[in-house]
Amino acid sequence: MSPKLIRLFKRKEISKEQVAKDIIAGIIVAVIALPLSIALGISSGVSPEKGLITAIIAGFFISLLGGSRVQIGGPTGAFVVIVYGIVQNFGISGLIIATIMAGILLIIMGVLKLGTVIKYVPHTITVGFTSGIAVTLLSTQVKDFLGLNIASVPAEFIGKWESYFANLHTFQLTTFLIGACSVLIIVLWPKINRTIPGSLVALIVATLVVWIFKLPVETIGTRFTNISSALPTPTLPSINFSTIQQLIKPAFTIAILAAIESLLSAVVADGMIGGKHDSNVELVAQGVANIASGIFGGIPATGAIARTAANVKNGGRTPISGIVHAATLLLIMLVCMPLAKLIPMTTLAAILIVVSYNMGEWRTFKTLLKAPKSDVIVLILTFTLTVVFDLVVAIEIGMILAMFLFMKRTADTTNITDIGKSRNFFDDEISKELDSIDSKVLVYQINGPLFFGIVHSFMDVMSEVNPDAEILILDMKYANVLDATAMEAIEKLYERCNKNNIKLLLANVKPQPYKVLNNMGFIKTIGEKYIFKDKTTAIAASCNYLKNRKVS
Numbered sequence: 001m002s003p004k005l006i007r008l009f010k011r012k013e014i015s016k017e018q019v020a021k022d023i024i025a026g027i028i029v030a031v032i033a034l035p036l037s038i039a040l041g042i043s044s045g046v047s048p049e050k051g052l053i054t055a056i057i058a059g060f061f062i063s064l065l066g067g068s069r070v071q072i073g074g075p076t077g078a079f080v081v082i083v084y085g086i087v088q089n090f091g092i093s094g095l096i097i098a099t100i101m102a103g104i105l106l107i108i109m110g111v112l113k114l115g116t117v118i119k120y121v122p123h124t125i126t127v128g129f130t131s132g133i134a135v136t137l138l139s140t141q142v143k144d145f146l147g148l149n150i151a152s153v154p155a156e157f158i159g160k161w162e163s164y165f166a167n168l169h170t171f172q173l174t175t176f177l178i179g180a181c182s183v184l185i186i187v188l189w190p191k192i193n194r195t196i197p198g199s200l201v202a203l204i205v206a207t208l209v210v211w212i213f214k215l216p217v218e219t220i221g222t223r224f225t226n227i228s229s230a231l232p233t234p235t236l237p238s239i240n241f242s243t244i245q246q247l248i249k250p251a252f253t254i255a256i257l258a259a260i261e262s263l264l265s266a267v268v269a270d271g272m273i274g275g276k277h278d279s280n281v282e283l284v285a286q287g288v289a290n291i292a293s294g295i296f297g298g299i300p301a302t303g304a305i306a307r308t309a310a311n312v313k314n315g316g317r318t319p320i321s322g323i324v325h326a327a328t329l330l331l332i333m334l335v336c337m338p339l340a341k342l343i344p345m346t347t348l349a350a351i352l353i354v355v356s357y358n359m360g361e362w363r364t365f366k367t368l369l370k371a372p373k374s375d376v377i378v379l380i381l382t383f384t385l386t387v388v389f390d391l392v393v394a395i396e397i398g399m400i401l402a403m404f405l406f407m408k409r410t411a412d413t414t415n416i417t418d419i420g421k422s423r424n425f426f427d428d429e430i431s432k433e434l435d436s437i438d439s440k441v442l443v444y445q446i447n448g449p450l451f452f453g454i455v456h457s458f459m460d461v462m463s464e465v466n467p468d469a470e471i472l473i474l475d476m477k478y479a480n481v482l483d484a485t486a487m488e489a490i491e492k493l494y495e496r497c498n499k500n501n502i503k504l505l506l507a508n509v510k511p512q513p514y515k516v517l518n519n520m521g522f523i524k525t526i527g528e529k530y531i532f533k534d535k536t537t538a539i540a541a542s543c544n545y546l547k548n549r550k551v552s
Contacts (some may be wrong), residue, residue, distance in 0.1 A: 001110075001281050003065045005319040014318050025316030026324025029072055032197045032310050033059075033325065034332060036355065038220075038340060040075040041347035043140050044299055045087035046095070047224050048340060049333065051299065052076050053232065056330045058289035058301030061323025065288055067281030068266040070273060072307040072322050073289055076353050078261055079254070081136045082391060085155045086250045092297075099236050099294035101244065101251035106258060106287030115279025116267040118263045124379040125366060125398040126260065127361045132386025134360030134392065137352060137432045144349035147175025147218065157387050175217050179346035182206050184210060186354045198308075199351045206347040220348075221341025229337030231330065253392045254290070262286050265303035271434045272312045306358065374405040384523045407453045414448025416461040419475070419535075440550075441542045442466065443535060445475040450513070452485035460494050471542045475535040477508035483515045490517075494526060503531050506540040 008014050041051020055074035062073030086095045109115070136157055142164050143150050149170035154160055182202040189198030208218045211452050220227070266277040286302060293301050311321050368379050378401055385394035442465060450458065465472060474490075497504045509517065511530055517523050523531065532538035 001278070001284065002317075003281060003285065004065060004067055004069055004278065008069070008114075008318055014320070018317055022318050022321035023313050023324050025314040026321040028195070028314045029307050029311045029316070029321065029325045030291075030328035030332070031200055033072070033074055033307055033329060033521065035197075035199045035203045035351055036307075036346070037075055037329070039351045039355075040077065040080060041299065042345070042348060043080045043137075043352055044075070044083035044219070046083070046092065046299060047227060048220055048427055049228050049337060050297060052329055052333045053160075053296055054298035054301050056231070056291050057296045057298055057327050058114050059329070059483055060323060060326035061289035061292050062262075062285050062301070062303065063319040063326065065281070065285035067278030067285065067317055067320060068269055068303070068308075069275050069277070070269045070311050070316050070321065071262070071277070071282070071303045071319075072311050072325060073262070073286070073301050074304050074307065075193055075299055076261065077137045077359055078130070078133045078257055080140060080352075081133065081155075082250070082253055082257065084140065085390070087245075088155045088249075089300050090247065091150055093237055094243075094250075095299065096294045096297060097239055097243055098247045098250045098254060099298070099300050100237070100239075100291050101247060102254035102258065102300060103287040103290030103294065103303050105251060105255035105291075106290060108287075109184070109255070109259060110280045110285075110287060113280045113284050115259075115263065118260055118279070119267050120258060121395075121399070122375075122402045122439065123343075123537045124371070124375045125382050125402060126264065127364050127368060127393065128379045128382030128398060129386045129391055131360045131362065131365050132383045133391070134356045135387050137359070138356040141349035141352050141356070144336055144345040145176065145179045145353065146217070147346060148173030148546060172216075174215055175344075175346045178206050178210065178215070178217055178344055179350045180342075182347040182350035183354060186350065186405070187551040195314075199354070202350065203343060203347055205515050206280075207342050210344050211342050218345045219341060220343045223345065224341075227337060227341060229334055232297045234292075235297070236295060239436030247456070249392065253390065254300045256395065257391060258286050258290065258300060259283055260447075262303035263304070265305040265308050269308050269312060272309065273317060278535050306355075332405070335355075357384035378402050378405065405509065407451075410449060410451075411453035411457070414446070414450070414454045414457075416458055417447060418461075419443050419445045440469055440546055441471045441473065441539060442469045443473045443475060443539065444523065445477065445535075446479040448478060449481035450476070450479045450486040451481055451483040455485050455489045458486070458489055459492070462496070465496075465502070467502075469502055470546065471503045471505060472497055473505045473507055473535060473538045473542065475507045475538075476510065476513060477535070478535050479513055480510050482513035484516075484520070487522065491522060494522075502528070503542075505532060505538045505542065507532040507535040 037051040037055040041048050059073045062071055083095060086098055089242065090098070106239060139157055139160050143153055148164060148167050150163055150167050154163055185202040185205060186198040189201050190434055200528045209215065210219065263279050266279070266282055270276055289301055293299065365379070378398055381401060382394045385397055444461070448454070494504050504526060511536035
């Protein structure tokens with residue numbers, strides 16, 4: 001489990017020409033990350049420099065230790081609502097502890113090689129909570145975008161909007177116009193120039209307009225009087241068992257979201273560069289990055305899809321670009337942070353409104369509404385729970401519902417067919433053999449996995465077995481899976497067969513079912529001689545047995 005950067009150096013895959021390209025890409029990404037980091041820090045309920053600290057510290061470690069060639073780390077819009085809620089309930093110290101705990105959880109996930117497990121999260125759930133987070137992120141920006149005079153905005157989604165409507169009379173037209181113009185610049189600027197990010201242009205233009213004309217618009221400086229331009233001294237917070245109990249759920253939320261978002265970002269990046277990331281190494285790097293961010297007073301971080309994509313588009317191909325991105329942000333923070341006080345809050349809100357729109361997978365969401373009803377239910381439920389409650393509740397309930405629906409669909413595809421009555425399954429010779437013994441041999445075929453979801457159907461079919469039959473053959477050719485509940489059902493079937501003097505034969509037993517049957521002692525109970533390689537052999541043996549018995 002070595003970082004991608006070390007692997008690239010060992011293989012000598014980093015050329016001087018590529019280093020030059022990575023440096024340029026890193027600088028460009030830093031310029032993109034600057035306004036975003038400040039805006040995300042403020043929207044998370046902390047001071048603006050904490051967003052930059054996160055991008056610098058976490059971004060450095062994610063690139064240095066990560067399992068992706070081009071991943072860019074830092075604060076993201078997905079964390080805003082979660083972080084804001086933690087700050088409201090537990091304060092800054094609680095956020096720092098939760099971030100460090102989340103980092104430890106991420107490292108454990110990586111060491112236990114749980115990176116590949118993330119791929120089992122259904123697409124409907126990831127789209128549902130991503131779109132839900134986009135809506136909640138947008139809702140956090142309404143106050144600053146409209147210039148509403150609200151002392152403290154509730155953390156809950158419904159509470160926020162109740163507060164907005166209650167204070168709509170404090171709407172400030174000048175603030176709104178600056179914000180609206182900022183949105184237009186961000187959206188339209190790429191048609192003029194794609195190298196310089198529209199968010200930076202909007203930030204500079206709006207700041208100059210407000211400063212030159214002395215407009216009555218709230219700025220970072222009027223809200224935050226003390227903004228530090230120095231990197232803070234690393235400090236370990238005091239943690240006790242009571243604190244861990246209180247913060248384990250928020251920490252778990254941060255860890256799960258960081259894991260999902262970072263690995264999704266890495267997958268997107270793989271598709272853009274034709275590479276392959278190491279998911280477990282990436283999780284360990286995310287864990288170290290969050291621990292370091294917490295120690296330096298930052299907020300949670302993860303892989304940022306938009307910044308990673310910008311890195312790739314500008315020529316970044318190794319983790320060097322991510323390291324340069326962090327170093328550039330550090331230089332900007334040390335030199336230019338005092339100027340940040342002039343930035344209008346409504347412009348930062350405009351930046352995040354555009355971010356929230358872009359992060360919401362609305363086209364995919366619309367397409368998924370045409371999917372099977374079960375998928376639509378999971379999608380809408382996850383989206384609604386994310387918006388109204390929180391991400392953990394949404395993922396927990398969404399995953400549980402998705403698993404139940406999957407088991408139902410799997411059970412619906414599994415059936416037990418009486419093929420002994422149909423001659424289409426056998427050649428002429430076997431068909432004649434079956435006709436000669438006049439339904440004394442029953443042949444049932446299991447089509448699909450034999451697990452607890454299908455057991456009741458299996459037992460219902462088996463209960464209809466003709467008690468006058470003498471041999472029952474179970475063809476397990478298509479039963480690749482057998483669990484303990486189904487094993488119990490087979491044992492009950494065996495007992496019923498013994499009671500009615502019916503011999504039970506098994507055919508086409510696949511490796512996994514055979515292992516279960518053997519481990520649980522059923523092979524020894526039934527006898528190895530009653531296990532056949534296919535149904536044809538089992539039928540032939542059955543016919544010979546009945547004929548020999550008649551002769552004797």
